[in-house]
Amino acid sequence: MNGEAKFVMIKKKAITLTVNERKYKFSVGNGFGDVAPSETLTHTLRRRLGLTGSKESCDAGACGCCAVISDGEAIASCMALTVDMDGKNITTIEGLEDPVNGLDPIQKAFIEEYAFQCGYCTPGIIIVAKALFMSNAHPTPEEIAEALSGNYCRCISQYTVLRALNKLAGNENAELATLTRANDEVKDPIPVRQELFLSPYANGHVCGHSLD
Ligand code: FES
Numbered sequence: 049m050n051g052e053a054k055f056v057m058i059k060k061k062a063i064t065l066t067v068n069e070r071k072y073k074f075s076v077g078n079g080f081g082d083v084a085p086s087e088t089l090t091h092t093l094r095r096r097l098g099l100t101g102s103k104e105s106c107d108a109g110a111c112g113c114c115a116v117i118s119d120g121e122a123i124a125s126c127m128a129l130t131v132d133m134d135g136k137n138i139t140t141i142e143g144l145e146d147p148v149n150g151l152d153p154i155q156k157a158f159i160e161e162y163a164f165q166c167g168y169c170t171p172g173i174i175i176v177a178k179a180l181f182m183s184n185a186h187p188t189p190e191e192i193a194e195a196l197s198g199n200y201c202r203c204i205s206q207y208t209v210l211r212a213l214n215k216l217a218g219n220e221n222a223e224l225a226t227l228t229r230a231n232d233e234v235k236d237p238i239p240v241r242q243e244l245f246l247s248p249y250a251n252g253h254v255c256g257h258s259l260d
């Protein structure tokens with residue numbers, strides 16, 4: 049040491065995310081505007097990028113409301129740290145609509161079948177379904193139910209969700225044909241739910257959420 053002050057340049061870490069085909073670069077740290085190491089992907093998408101389609105509900109990986117597609121796979125964005133997503137290709141519900149062809153076929157099927165009520169959980173359900181159909185254009189009813197096993201819908205629209213997705217998959221079987229539309233008279237919905245929804249998708253789990 050010769051007594052001269054030594055300056056060490058600390059390189060700030062930066063991460064890059066591609067979200068709905070747009071590239072974003074973030075600095076990581078605890079300074080103003082930085083992505084903190086503890087920041088979740090839900091937070092980044094909703095509060096930094098204004099993509100509020102993915103909902104923040106349980107914030108614990110239990111409800112599926114915050115689902116996004118990361119490199120082809122549906123993930124709970126509330127359980128992913130943004131710093132760990134460096135280089136990932138993310139699709140949110142806002143990214144599904146095609147500028148030329150309009151809404152995604154899954155979105156169209158949901159509208160056609162009235163497959164939602166509150167709509168709060170719908171973006172997550174559509175995103176999970178999209179990831180499934182991206183890897184398997186003709187999933188079986190069991191594969192659809194299994195894929196949605198991490199999504200919770202607290203109303204009674206599950207059966208129309210399954211009907212929309214099964215129609216899209218080409219599973220026009222007799223069992224599905226017996227289901228009525230959400231706005232039709234439902235005489236005895238409980239046995240229908242018990243019979244068709246064996247997955248946690250409709251297991252009665254209640255998860256509180258706020259509508260902000
Ligand atoms: S908010 Fe992420 S799983 Fe519920």
Ligand code: FES
Pocket residue numbers: 163164165166167168169170200201202203204205206
């Ligand atoms: S559509 Fe949201 S709880 Fe059923």
